[in-house]
Amino acid sequence: MIETPITAQLLRGSIELEQTEHGVLPHRLPRSARTRGADPQILASASQPSGVRVAFRSRATTVELDTVPTKREYVGGPARPDGVYDLLVDGRLAGYGSVSGGHTLTADLATGTAEHRPGPPGTLRFTGLAAADKDIEIWLPHNETTELVALRTDAPVEPLPDRGRKVWLHHGSSISHGSDAASPSTTWPAVAALLSGTDLVNLGFGGGALLDPFTARTLRDTPADVISVKLGINVVNLDLMRLRAFTPAVHGFLDTIREGHPTAPLLVVSPILCPIHEDTPGPCAMDSAAFASGRLRFYAQGDPAERAGGKLTLNVIREELAAVVAGRRGEDPNLHYLDGRSLYGEGDAEGLPLPDGLHPSAGVHRLMGERFAQLAFEGGPFA
Incomplete structure (x- = not known):
């Protein structure tokens, strides 16, 4: 077996690599962002490698990857399954696996405390691959922080050649991050990227689509051909701001992106249907009672009457995002708007309800990815 150092040339979808005791840790926010006011929630989300893959070309028939995953546990909650690694060969799913062991982070939601217990590396192994030149991608678990320790193959590897694919840069919430997706290559952005033949850089952060300036600067500074930002749900479910602050924040967010990408197609996507916050x-x-019985369920604590005082709901946000885009298009013809309910709307909710009231199921992820590929890439602004 040949051991190849894991460098940025063998990674797709990450923003920055951090050298660690064991190897390298992919991040989806740069150090400048991670050290300037980012709270623990977004730091944890940005360290989970949604959309990040180890990618190379080789004749290898056997591939081994040593990693140190960080498993998350919740006091009083059900056990969480190990993160999934998807193996894609020439763009098609050819296998999957998990790595046991690694670190454990146990969080107590009642007290807000967490305990970190270190653990050893584990090995992911794929065998029986065709002895021919091929593109190999190992999509890392979208919901499990993953340190990369060693890559071994039974034939030499080289970085994937430039095939002229568009780079699609996307930002969104936990839904874009991949919450409740079955595996990393089946989150809705991954599905859309694979269908459209684009190179995905996924800056979807669980609980972190909050119009933060450091996220806008990261989008500004990341090379891309087409860009989408899916905004709104986290602003509502954190009750983060009122309408008076939201609209200027959206304008500022878009202004910052345009500093680095003045003419790239930029698609603003409003929230998908979420009945509790419409x-x-x-x-x-x-819902603490549901959590105690092993189920995850969310509910809205606000009062619909509070909209008169400027509190935000999803319908208010959709109207405002559509107005922002319409108002800017005179000077920015490459700016576009997509109503998120075209990805998942009222016609879908009866047969495919959100299991916890907030996040889509694995089947809805696939549906959303297929629809986005059609609406944005096949006949839309990214065509």
Whole structure:
């Protein structure tokens, strides 16, 4: 077996690599962002490698990857399954696996405390691959922080050649991050990227689509051909701001992106249907009784009457995002708007309800990815 150092040339979808005791840790926010006011929630989300893959070309028939995953546990909650690694060969799923062991982070939601217990590396192994030149991609678990320790193959590897694919840069919430997707290559952005033949850089952060300036600067500074930003749900479920602050924040967010990408197609996507927040403001809370019985369920704590005072709901946000885009298009013809309910709307909710009231199921992820590929790439602004 040949051991190849894991460098940025063998990674797709990451923003920055951090050298660690064991190897390298891919991040989806640069150090400048991670050290300037980012809270623990977004730091944890940005360290989970949604859309990040180890990618190379080789004749190898056997591939081994040593990693140190960080498993998350919740006091009183059900056990979480190990993160999934997807193996894609020439763009098609050819296998999957998990790595046991690694670090464990146990969080107590009642007290807000967490305990970190270190653990050893584990090995992911794929065998029986065709002995021919091929593109190999190992998509890392979208919901499990993953340190990369060693890559071994039974034939030499080289970085993937430039095939002229568009780079699609996307930002969104936990839904874009991949919450409740079955595996890393089946989150809705991954599905859309694979269908459209684009190179995905996924800056979807669980609980972190909050119009933060450091996220806008990261989008500004990341090379891309087409860009999408899916905004709104986290602002509502955290009850983060009122309408007076939201609209200027959206303008500022878009202004910053345009500093680095003045003419790239830029698509603003509003929230998908989420019945608990359509007309009811946040904050959003977890149902503690359901959690104690092993189920995850969310509900809105706000009062619909509070909209008169500027509190945000999803319908208010959709109207405002559509107006922002319409108002800017005279000077920015490459700016576009997509109503998120075209990805998942009222016609879908009856047969495919959100299992926890907030996040889509694995089947809805696939549906959303297929629809986005059609609406944005096949006949839309990214065509």
